[in-house]
Amino acid sequence: xxxxxxxxxxxxxxxxxxxxxxxxxxxxxxxxxxxxxxxxxxxxxxxxxxxxxxxxxxxxxxxxxxxxxxxxxxxxxxxxxxxxxxxxxxxxxxxxxxxxxxxxxxxxxxxxxxxxxxxxxxxxxxxxxxxxxxxxxxxxxxxxxxxxxxxxxxxxxxxxxxxxxxxxxxxxxxxxxxxxxxxxxxxxxxx
Numbered sequence: 001x002x003x004x005x006x007x008x009x010x011x012x013x014x015x016x017x018x019x020x021x022x023x024x025x026x027x028x029x030x031x032x033x034x035x036x037x038x039x040x041x042x043x044x045x046x047x048x049x050x051x052x053x054x055x056x057x058x059x060x061x062x063x064x065x066x067x068x069x070x071x072x073x074x075x076x077x078x079x080x081x082x083x084x085x086x087x088x089x090x091x092x093x094x095x096x097x098x099x100x101x102x103x104x105x106x107x108x109x110x111x112x113x114x115x116x117x118x119x120x121x122x123x124x125x126x127x128x129x130x131x132x133x134x135x136x137x138x139x140x141x142x143x144x145x146x147x148x149x150x151x152x153x154x155x156x157x158x159x160x161x162x163x164x165x166x167x168x169x170x171x172x173x174x175x176x177x178x179x180x181x182x183x184x185x186x187x188x189x190x191x
Contacts, residue, residue: 010084011097014105017071028063029071032083033102034122034180037075039115041102051079052175056090073098073105075121078166125174130155 021027031038032051042048049059051074060066070087072080072095084095098105106112120128137151162168174180 010095011077011099012071013099014108014110017098018105018108018110026065026068027071028065028068029073029098030059030083031073031102032079033074034175036119036180037102037121040121041106041112041114043073043102043105044111044113046073050175051083052172054083054086056087056092060087060090060092067094069094069096071096071098074101075123076101076103081166119179122171122175122180125180126168126171129170129174130159 017027017029021029029043029046031042031046031048032054033048034050035048038048063070070092072083072087074080074083077097077100080097080101084097087093087095100107102112119125134152134155137148137155140148140151158168158170162171
């Protein structure tokens with residue numbers, strides 16, 4: 001399976017992006033996280049285009065500055081890299097991934113707008129599901145039948161796959177759940 005990676009020169013540190021924005025450099029930035037993640041914490045003025053709803057062709061066609069670089073942000077950088085790959089496949093090579101995502105932005109002490117937390121962040125949801133299913137499978141393997149040991153084995157294999165490839169099937173599935181879709185539509189912004 002092909003790993004999504006960021007090529008040299010196609011990423012930017014959060015502080016550098018913030019400095020460019022503060023000095024008036026026109027920076028087109030999009031956030032590809034889920035709606036609840038965006039509602040919880042976001043950078044003011046950065047529109048939301050969730051990765052699973054991203055249509056690179058339509059997005060690029062609606063931009064007011066079609067050839068300008070596009071800075072892509074997610075929670076930690078992995079989804080932003082996937083979005084950059086989507087744009088590249090659509091023929092646009094001007095994507096720049098924000099290294100470390102919003103987490104690195106906050107760790108650098110840069111400003112974020114906060115909303116009311118309504119659901120757990122996506123990675124915590126993954127941890128809860130994997131932990132609950134693994135614990136249940138282990139208890140069933142000890143109390144009912146040893147074949148239930150396959151359950152925690154599969155959870156571990158899924159985590160190993162996610163770590164090696166940067167693709168977490170459970171996170172993709174959870175991102176599509178109703179509680180992670182939010183009530184609002186994507187923010188609109190003429191880029």
